[in-house]
Structures are given as structure tokens and as C-alpha cells.
Amino acid sequence: MSYETILVETRGAVTLITLNRPQALNALNSQVCAELIDAFAAFEADNSQGCAVLTGSGEKAFAAGADIKEMAEKPAADFFLGDFFAEWQSSIVKPTRKPWIAAVNGFALGGGCELAMMADFIIASDTARFGQPEIKLGVAPGMGGSQRLTRAVGKAKAMEMCLTGRMMGAQEAESAGLVARVVPLADLLEDTLKTAAVIAAMPRMAAMVNKEMVNIAFETTLEQSLLTERRLFQILTATQDKAEGMAAFVEKRKPVWTGR
Ligand code: HXC
Numbered sequence: 501m502s503y504e505t506i507l508v509e510t511r512g513a514v515t516l517i518t519l520n521r522p523q524a525l526n527a528l529n530s531q532v533c534a535e536l537i538d539a540f541a542a543f544e545a546d547n548s549q550g551c552a553v554l555t556g557s558g559e560k561a562f563a564a565g566a567d568i569k570e571m572a573e574k575p576a577a578d579f580f581l582g583d584f585f586a587e588w589q590s591s592i593v594k595p596t597r598k599p600w601i602a603a604v605n606g607f608a609l610g611g612g613c614e615l616a617m618m619a620d621f622i623i624a625s626d627t628a629r630f631g632q633p634e635i636k637l638g639v640a641p642g643m644g645g646s647q648r649l650t651r652a653v654g655k656a657k658a659m660e661m662c663l664t665g666r667m668m669g670a671q672e673a674e675s676a677g678l679v680a681r682v683v684p685l686a687d688l689l690e691d692t693l694k695t696a697a698v699i700a701a702m703p704r705m706a707a708m709v710n711k712e713m714v715n716i717a718f719e720t721t722l723e724q725s726l727l728t729e730r731r732l733f734q735i736l737t738a739t740q741d742k743a744e745g746m747a748a749f750v751e752k753r754k755p756v757w758t759g760r
Pocket of ligand 1: 610612634637639
């Protein structure tokens with residue numbers, strides 16, 4: 501598939517995906533969604549790739565939301581019958597078992613904030629601004645904003661942001677737990693790519709299991725998630741990389757991972 505709204509390149513074992521509609525502040529239309537689905541599937545299928553980074557082109561926006569111009573004339577029945585926005589979860593978040601990071605370089609509003617929160621974690625530039633302003637358009641978040649934001653920052657801030665549409669700056673987002681780290685805009689891409697390279701160089705199955713484990717914390721009871729964690733840990737002990745990692749430690753040498 502050739503892409504018109506995103507750019508995809510590989511840097512060693514890291515796939516860099518850039519939302520590329522700067523004239524519309526990288527607003528997410530259905531073409532962006534279709535292209536991202538394809539790009540994430542290709543990343544997931546490529547054994548040479550261990551981690552992905554998603555960012556926005558230009559210095560102003562990661563993504564300013566779902567494309568309002570595309571949604572403006574659409575009848576309600578089309579949203580409902582087409583299960584509008586379902587694909588983000590079913591075709592990007594769920595099938596992507598390898599880790600990926602959102603490098604948020606400016607506005608992450610509405611669907612843009614929601615897309616960033618689909619990532620395994622967010623690294624933000626000091627210029628980043630997060631918000632769920634859908635209420636000002638007469639609607640509400642539809643790609644996970646009311647749920648993931650609440651889990652990330654708690655009810656008080658999430659409720660205030662959804663009800664007023666106010667934006668949260670990068671420092672506030674970091675102290676509230678929405679983002680892992682804030683870095684100067686000029687360093688954002690390099691810093692995030694370095695972090696992604698560290699993850700991509702980890703034993704592959706262990707990286708995938710660690711991602712799954714952390715995500716399970718949000719899905720089920722503590723009793724169940726602790727059991728799942730133990731079982732996944734026990735399964736990892738059967739891998740070649742476990743044998744290699746522990747042998748390398750004992751022998752005081754660098755491990756050589758096979759990803760098996
Ligand atoms: C389509 C968008 C867009 C969007 C910006 N643009 N956001 N186009 N969808 N979400 C376009 C503008 O129309 C304009 O194009 C160009 O990008 C530059 O934007 P400006 O508004 O001129 O820039 P600025 O004045 O700097 O303001 C920046 C901004 C503002 C504060 C980010 O653009 C803004 O408020 N955007 C909308 C944010 C938003 O409401 N997002 C949530 C969308 S709803 P032209 O060609 O006109 O110059 C959503 C989920 C909905 O995400 C779920 C329910 C169904």
C-alpha cells in the first residue's frame with residue numbers, strides 16, 4: 501500500500517510513522533486511519549522491527565483530532581451502522597503486540613489525544629498540549645478519551661478536561677501521569693527514537709509479555725492479573741532468551757538475543 505497521509509521509515513529495528521497532514525494539523529480522517537492500520541500491521545509482521553514511534557509532522561501538532569470536516573456532514577446512522585472509530589481499537593491497538601511510543605510534538609486534541617493514549621506510553625515535547633474538546637462540538641470522546649484519560653490522570657482531571665475542553669500542558673501532563681517524560685521539542689524525535697531502540701534491542705518475547713502484563717492491570721481484577729503475571733513470567737522461563745540472559749549475567753558478558 502502506498503501512503504498519502506503518513507510517512508513510514510525504518511531506523512534499524514525501529515519503525516517511525518509520521519502523521520503527515522500538517523495543513524490540517526494532522527487531523528485524523530478515514531484515509532489516515534486506513535493507512536495507519538496498514539502501517540501498524542506491517543510493523544507487527546516484520547520480524548526485524550522491535551518497536552515503533554508515532555509522531556506528527558510539523559512543529560505545531562501531533563494530531564488536532566478526528567477530522568471535523570469529514571464528520572460535519574455525516575448522518576448519525578452512518579456513525580452507528582459503520583461503528584465509526586471501532587477500527588482504531590480492533591485493528592491498531594489490539595493486534596499490535598509489539599511496543600510502540602507516541603512522540604507528542606504539539607497539539608494532541610480529541611482523537612489526537614486518544615491516539616496518543618493508545619500508545620504504550622507517551623513522550624511529550626515541552627510544547628505539547630493535550631485535550632478532549634469534543635464537548636465544544638456537541639459530542640464527546642469516541643476513541644477512548646473518556647476511558648483512557650480517566651485511567652491515566654484520575655477522575656478529577658479527566659472530568660474537568662472533558663466537561664470544559666481545557667487543554668493540559670506538558671508539565672501538568674507529566675505530573676498527572678499522562679506522559680512518561682517531557683523533553684525539549686528539538687530533542688523529542690531523537691530522544692524517543694533512542695528509547696525505542698533500547699526497547700527494540702530487548703529480547704522480543706519478553707518485551708511483548710511486559711507490554712501485555714502492564715496492560716492487563718487495566719483489564720481485570722488484581723487477583724486475576726497477578727495470576728496472569730505469574731503464568732506469563734513462568735512461560736518466559738522456557739525461552740532461549742531467558743537461558744541466554746541469565747547465562748550472560750553469570751558469565752559476566754553481554755547477552756546475544758535470538759528473539760526465541
Ligand atoms: C479538521 C482541522 C482540525 C480537525 C485543525 N484543522 N483541526 N481540520 N479537523 N480536528 C485545520 C483547520 O481547519 C485549518 O485548516 C488548519 O487545520 C489549521 O488550524 P487553525 O484552526 O487555523 O489553527 P490555530 O488557529 O492555530 O488553532 C489550532 C487549534 C484549532 C486550537 C488546534 O485548529 C482547533 O481547535 N482544532 C480543532 C480541535 C478539536 O476540536 N479537536 C477534536 C475534534 S473531534 P483551514 O483549511 O481551515 O485553514 C474528535 C473526536 C470526535 O477528535 C469524536 C466524536 C464523534
